[in-house]
Amino acid sequence: MVGSSAFAKKYKSEGNCSVQLIDGDGTYNVSGIDHFIKEVKLGECGLSYAVVSIMGPQSSGKSTLLNNLFGTNFMEMDAFKGRSQTTKGIWLARCAGIEPCTLVMDLEGTDGRERGEDDTAFEKQSALFALAISDIVLINMWCHDIGREQAANKPLLKTVFQVMMRLFSPRKTTMLFVIRDKTRTPLENLEPVLREDIQKIWDSVPKPEAHKETPMSDFFNVEVVALSSYEEKEEQFKEQVASLRQRFMHSIAPGGLAGDRRGVIPASGFAFSADQIWRVIKENKDLDLPAHKVMVATVRCEEISNEKFAHFITNEDWRKLDEEVQAGPVSGFGKRLTSILGSCLSEYDGEATFFDEGVRSSKRHQLEEKLLQLVNPAFQDVLGHIRWGMLEKFKASFDKALEIGEGFSSASTTWLKACMDQFDEECAGAIIEQANWDTAKVREKLVRDIEAHVSSVRTSKLSELTSQYETKLHQALSEPVEALLEGASDQTWTTVKKLHGRETETAVSGFSSALAAFDIEEETREKMVKSLQEYSRGVIESKAKEEAGRVLMRMKDRFATIFSNDADSMPRVWTGNEDLRAITKAARSASLKLLSVMAVMRLGDETDNIEKTLTVALLDSTPSKKSITASDPLASSTWDEIPSSRTLITPVHCKSIWRQFKTETEYTVTQAISAQAWLLYSQEANKRGSNWLPPPWAIFALIILGFNEFMTLLRNPLYLGVLFVGFLLLKALWTQLDIPGEFRNGALPGIISISAKFVPTIMNLVKNLAAQGEAPPAANPENRRPSNNTSSSASSSDNPIEHKSASKTD
Numbered sequence: 001m002v003g004s005s006a007f008a009k010k011y012k013s014e015g016n017c018s019v020q021l022i023d024g025d026g027t028y029n030v031s032g033i034d035h036f037i038k039e040v041k042l043g044e045c046g047l048s049y050a051v052v053s054i055m056g057p058q059s060s061g062k063s064t065l066l067n068n069l070f071g072t073n074f075m076e077m078d079a080f081k082g083r084s085q086t087t088k089g090i091w092l093a094r095c096a097g098i099e100p101c102t103l104v105m106d107l108e109g110t111d112g113r114e115r116g117e118d119d120t121a122f123e124k125q126s127a128l129f130a131l132a133i134s135d136i137v138l139i140n141m142w143c144h145d146i147g148r149e150q151a152a153n154k155p156l157l158k159t160v161f162q163v164m165m166r167l168f169s170p171r172k173t174t175m176l177f178v179i180r181d182k183t184r185t186p187l188e189n190l191e192p193v194l195r196e197d198i199q200k201i202w203d204s205v206p207k208p209e210a211h212k213e214t215p216m217s218d219f220f221n222v223e224v225v226a227l228s229s230y231e232e233k234e235e236q237f238k239e240q241v242a243s244l245r246q247r248f249m250h251s252i253a254p255g256g257l258a259g260d261r262r263g264v265i266p267a268s269g270f271a272f273s274a275d276q277i278w279r280v281i282k283e284n285k286d287l288d289l290p291a292h293k294v295m296v297a298t299v300r301c302e303e304i305s306n307e308k309f310a311h312f313i314t315n316e317d318w319r320k321l322d323e324e325v326q327a328g329p330v331s332g333f334g335k336r337l338t339s340i341l342g343s344c345l346s347e348y349d350g351e352a353t354f355f356d357e358g359v360r361s362s363k364r365h366q367l368e369e370k371l372l373q374l375v376n377p378a379f380q381d382v383l384g385h386i387r388w389g390m391l392e393k394f395k396a397s398f399d400k401a402l403e404i405g406e407g408f409s410s411a412s413t414t415w416l417k418a419c420m421d422q423f424d425e426e427c428a429g430a431i432i433e434q435a436n437w438d439t440a441k442v443r444e445k446l447v448r449d450i451e452a453h454v455s456s457v458r459t460s461k462l463s464e465l466t467s468q469y470e471t472k473l474h475q476a477l478s479e480p481v482e483a484l485l486e487g488a489s490d491q492t493w494t495t496v497k498k499l500h501g502r503e504t505e506t507a508v509s510g511f512s513s514a515l516a517a518f519d520i521e522e523e524t525r526e527k528m529v530k531s532l533q534e535y536s537r538g539v540i541e542s543k544a545k546e547e548a549g550r551v552l553m554r555m556k557d558r559f560a561t562i563f564s565n566d567a568d569s570m571p572r573v574w575t576g577n578e579d580l581r582a583i584t585k586a587a588r589s590a591s592l593k594l595l596s597v598m599a600v601m602r603l604g605d606e607t608d609n610i611e612k613t614l615t616v617a618l619l620d621s622t623p624s625k626k627s628i629t630a631s632d633p634l635a636s637s638t639w640d641e642i643p644s645s646r647t648l649i650t651p652v653h654c655k656s657i658w659r660q661f662k663t664e665t666e667y668t669v670t671q672a673i674s675a676q677a678w679l680l681y682s683q684e685a686n687k688r689g690s691n692w693l694p695p696p697w698a699i700f701a702l703i704i705l706g707f708n709e710f711m712t713l714l715r716n717p718l719y720l721g722v723l724f725v726g727f728l729l730l731k732a733l734w735t736q737l738d739i740p741g742e743f744r745n746g747a748l749p750g751i752i753s754i755s756a757k758f759v760p761t762i763m764n765l766v767k768n769l770a771a772q773g774e775a776p777p778a779a780n781p782e783n784r785r786p787s788n789n790t791s792s793s794a795s796s797s798d799n800p801i802e803h804k805s806a807s808k809t810d
């Protein structure tokens, strides 16, 4: 390679690089092109760039022209080594000093001996490639070929026109015919001949049906320029090249060389686009450029979108915001996220702006969706924080309002509204501009949560209220009812009924007005009132059942009270004149009354004849075979016309209670009878008290029959002495024990009293005798006194004994 001119050297020194885009074997240089694009910063150009390429016969000075025209450093043939192929494949370089960025492609020459005459495949492929991606195609031709039948570039033009038909929708390409080694014939004369030649070739090229009538001008702008020989008239050549160079300045502007180009691929998609086009060409397929454009846009927009998405994930602001959201409520979430998303999307817009609009916006939409999907959990978290905060606020405010005595219903309504308003306000602050996210569900959930809380508080308050009224009712009813039932009488149930009615009414009216503060349905309210009424009845029922369980005890108490007390409620002292039968009957009758009162509940207006039934069956009847026959009115487990719900004691149970009652009170009656009998006996004995000696005939018989023994005693002074001492002892005992006094109240009490005092009195006598034996005779009268005292103390204990015996008869 030889640097052909100083001009070229200048640009080489500036470091303009070239790259082999496609090598001689048709391999696309992916890494080389990427590196090249980065080097020349093509990616930033958008649509402001142009692509120029050159075609023409081999060794026709193409590379030399490009190097002189654009300051590139394509390889040129060394003239001294003979004419041979220099440029192989397709080379790419950036034009130096031309605005906007212009890329130039140097193509392998046509008709090369190296590839052989038949092998035109690469020639066609490279021509199609150049046409597909270039805005301006330079057709290099020798001046002397113009008008010649066998001109070297005729097959080339044929190829160009043929392959142009393989572009479904061609971009309008400018064909600039560069006539080399121009002769003296002026261009004005040459140009028409050339155009005629070109037209002839165009006409001769077979076209598809769609383009049969299409004029060449629809596909190409044809421009012609003539240059002097580089070898022979270098100076002129350079001048002409310099002026030609000016035509490439701002070539894409309207009126410029490529002013009406169409379907430009944005610069950032150039490498990919060229690669794809070359692939399609190599596969020998037709090129659908609009579809290709869409494909390039799709791929590139996708790439840009992915890049922006990845960038967003690592975005510092977003990560910080996300972390804050994880930690707790964040104010201004919507605004901050809107700005982060906005800048990500505008970066995408900036890079994708030159790509096909449909593709671009659909990819933008996808990117937006992906971003929104990514940030949505954070938004949901924010909503969750707001919802939670509002629920907590409601709970605190509502509870406080209730504490200070605000009405339940009004407090719940007021705070629900306040919290929902604040929720709406905070949600508005969390909403982002890019999405129309719905907060209705979260709002509904919040309302549900608040309502659930209100309902649970209401339930607990209502149960509190209910138990408060129940306690009141219980207090008001329980003990009075117990007392009333204990003193069962004809009026008991009437009084209980009145008490029940009055207390229930008071409780219900208080309860109803307390319920009015709660926002509850009429039906529920009625139910609650009814349940309170039932509770009230239940208190009485349970009390009545309790009392019914104790009825036997109560009956016995009542029996004992009536039996042992007189009409003035004073304890009876049995005089023996009482009508025990009448007293017993009265006491039993009162007990039966109690049983009949306790047998059933009588809170309604119904009447019954249980008392009569019981009286007839239990009190009036005498135990006979009749009572155990089938006609026994108490041989049943239900009362006539009384539901079991009202029954406290069943008839058959009444009967067994009565039997037990009678058995257990029998003893009292028996005791009373025996006490009375003793009393009568003692009274009779008292009457006979003064005449206690045996009858005279008995004394007479005693003297007659005991005469012998009597005489024996009188004859023996020792016996007499013993008898005298025995008499003295008995006399002392008689006095000390006050035997006649003891027997005044009857034999049994007398015996008991004497037996209790017998031993101590003997002991006393012995002691006194011992003392009299030891003491001087003068002290004797004094020493006797204690024995008198003992006697008086013994007699003073008469009364308690009397009492004891009286109470025992009770």
Ligand SMILES: Nc1nc2c(ncn2[C@@H]2O[C@H](COP(=O)(O)OP(=O)(O)OP(=O)(O)O)[C@@H](O)[C@H]2O)c(=O)[nH]1
Binding pocket: 057, 058, 059, 060, 061, 062, 063, 064, 065, 075, 076, 077, 078, 079, 080, 084, 085, 086, 087, 088, 108, 109, 110, 180, 181, 228, 229, 230, 231, 232
């Ligand atoms: N007659 C003539 N010869 C020229 C002109 N420009 C260049 N040459 C000579 O033509 C020979 C080939 O030059 P290149 O620039 O390598 O030609 P090319 O068309 O690039 O050749 P390939 O790359 O092999 O197709 C060189 O020896 C140049 O000196 C010109 O304007 N007129």
Ligand SMILES: [Mg+2]
Binding pocket: 062, 063, 064, 075, 076, 077, 086, 087, 106
């Ligand atoms: Mg060359």
